[in-house]
Amino acid sequence: MSAFWLFILVLALSATGFVLGRARAMKDAGGDIRRLHSLPSYYGSNVMLSTLIPGLFVLVAWLIMQPIILQTQIAAMIPDTAFEDAGGLNLILSDVRRVALGLDAAVSQGVISVQDMRALSSGDDVRGLLGSVGVAVGSQISAFVLDAARAYRSQSDVAHWLMTALTLGVSFIGFVLALKATSRTARARNKVETVVRTLLLAAASLAVLTTVGIVFSLLFNTIEFFKLYPASEFFFGTTWAPSFGGGSELGVLPLFWGTFYISIIALLVAVPIGLFAAIYLSEYAGPKTRAFAKPLLEVLAGIPTIVYGLFALLTVGPMLVSLFGDAGMLGVDWMAGGRAVITAGLVMGVMLIPFVSSLSDDIINAVPQAMRDGSLGLGATPSETIKQVVLPAALPGIVGAILLAASRAIGETMIVVLGAGAAAQLDMNPFAAMTTVTTRIVSQLTGDADFSSPEALVAFALGMTLFVITLGLNVIALVIVRKYREQYD
Template sequence: MSISLLLLVVAVIGAVGYFIGSWRANALAGGKLSSLHSRPGYYGSFVALWAILPAVVVVFVWVIASPIYVNSTIRAGFPEEVKAEPQATQNLNYNMISAIARGFKVLTAEEREALFKDGAAARDVLASKGVPVAAEPAPYMLKSADDLNRMTNTSSTLLSILAIVVATAGAFLSYRSIAPKFRARNRVEGMMLVGLIAASSIAILTTVGIVASMFTEAVHFFNMVPAWEFFFGTVWDPRFAAAGATASAGQFGLIPLLAGTLYIGFVAMLVAVPVGLFAAIYMSEYASRHVRSVAKPLLEVLAGIPTIVYGFFALVTVGPFLRDISAQLNGLVTGNYSNFIQAQSVLTAGFVMGIMLIPYVSSLSDDIITAVPRALRDGSLGLGATRSETIKRVILPAALPGIVGALLMTASRAVGETMIVVLAAGVAARMQLNPFEPMTTVTVKIVNQLTGDLEFTSPQTLVAFALGITLFFITLCLNIYALYIVRKYREQYE
């Protein structure tokens, strides 16, 4: 039985448990619900939870533990000469056995027996079934593949039986515990609290796991390349070293990538902040309710457009437009119609990224401006100030901490952008101040270093993790500072 079907069966048992638990509670009440400690739905929920949760835990543990056990058992059956080979070779052999096992599932028993008798034809037979293997399988591989299928089927059967038995037993025992004075509501709410805590813990532990995985690989990189060369280097050239060379391969200077990241992000903020802030002021202070109900959703549609679409827009439309405009302006001034703005440039990437960030600035700023107490507006207008003076001298100063926090959050979004930069600014790691020339960012180089055949033993690949942990630290600092400012603002005006 597949995992999805098994979980569906467990859910059905839980649903049945809910109805019989509610029915038993109503039967015990005898039409007088006040005699029950909790409402009948809580009794049903108690039975359903005890039917579902233990079975789900069993499935979760089994799904993790069973492949580990099967893997170790199959590897233990390898011939001694295979066990003596490097771990990478053993992994390759196991992957090949897994492919053969998948092929065995579409073969009849007679076809499998024929493969064992004539191993040389096994590769062609498996390929004809849509399961290609890299080389002619050895006899032990065919036997191991057969054992793998048998163990997998046995594991699936045992899991199905165990999960259904546990779900049924949980429903039965919880059903028997139902009584008029049984505190079902307390039990259900306690279990829900545990579930909420577990969900929060998963989110936190996932973040910790991501950081730990990046940090571990970054440490391996810094064992090969000195940290000061990475953080203060001004040349990015991660080439492989020549044969027999003793120096580390290439140069891994972070400064050009960090400069490009900050430069493109700065240009993007120059575009997004004025437009987004003015749009927020209009929608919160000037627009009628009807206009606001239409304009704000339309503006926020920009946030739902995939970034690759913005990248295409920059590559096909904005970049060529700026290039042609620069050629026309240059021709009018000097008579030479050569362009001084490249199609792929900091300006192109920053402009398109700024358009993408407008809804973030406008939506967050609009919510913050709207949250300013009405009394401040009325007091300013009552003293004779105009609406524009009220906005400039009262509302914006009052909302400034929240707006700054929103801008910092938007800046962290700009720092992490990849696809727009790839298509609109290029991949050239360089240090320069001309916004009409291409530059690149940290995220683009992370993608470049992790593209292709990966070998996580070379600095060329491991540098991506050093770049990732650096970018994570930068965005984390921006977000923490932004949250600090927003929290201070909320404490002041709530």
């Protein structure tokens, strides 16, 4: 049984448990809800959670562990002489999985029987069989690959049956035990609230553990990179020239210069426009105008970044060339091509406008109305009230919003790829092409490079450095907001 239908069955059993648990509690109370310790829905929820949670836990754990265990068992069947390193073994295991998938499809479609499938021994016969069911295998099918594929298919079938039996069994046991324990005196509400509190704690812990996992996944590969390449040359080198054939110069300064240069231009666009829009929406716009303008402005936040990148490539870049190019309207020769720092910065700034505007609007609205009324009562005009009362009170939060927007700008990729070019250089010219850290990470991990080479591992060092910088900006933003935020009654 597939995991999807198994999930549906567990859901159906838990829904049945809710109905029966509620009915059993009411029956035990003689139909009088006042005799129950908890509300009837708590009794149903107790049976439902006792059925659902164990079953889903077993299902998820099995789906995570099954591929790991199967791959370990199948890897033991591959001769050591068939591969040179871990990458070669992974390619062979990928072929094994594809062959097993093709054999399973051939049997399920009736192209071949199970007995005939077990009798196959020729790689050419297997290739033709797989081609008939639409499964392509890139390399020659060896005898050990075919044997491993048959073993993989057989073990997968057994694992699926065990998963089905264990998941349904655990769910049914929880269903029976919880339903049997249901009575009018049972403390169902306490149990349900404890389970819900535990689930909330688990969700919060999962978020923290995910962050820790990301850090460690970057950290170990970063350490491996610095074993192969000097840290001083990486952090202080002024030349970025990776060469997968050897002799690479991996100085990170040009990449970070491009990253910060583009981000600064983006913030110069986004902060004034976003802040002024927030002031207008919160202080001047009427309810109807605000109800129309704020959602319309926030539509920009929902546009995919690839669309912004295409906008930079096809519209903004050519427009800037027509102004600042050799044959442009201004008669200057500053911009040779559409891909430049200013192109990516302008478009990224437009993308950040709703981010700055929405956060600033919420922060300004959080300033108590009593402060505005007091200022106006003392004779100040609305504009003076905004400048001298509202903005100073909201300034810490606005600064935090700007720093969060800066973190968002630093991590952007697609706009830079399509709008800024790929030149790693230290240049003050905003009309020159440059690149950023994120685009180089994508570039270094794309292709068939040896994963153990410094040219590939440098992507993790770049990612770790960028993570530390953005984390620092976020921490600074939180410190500013918490330290200088005024508490109002």
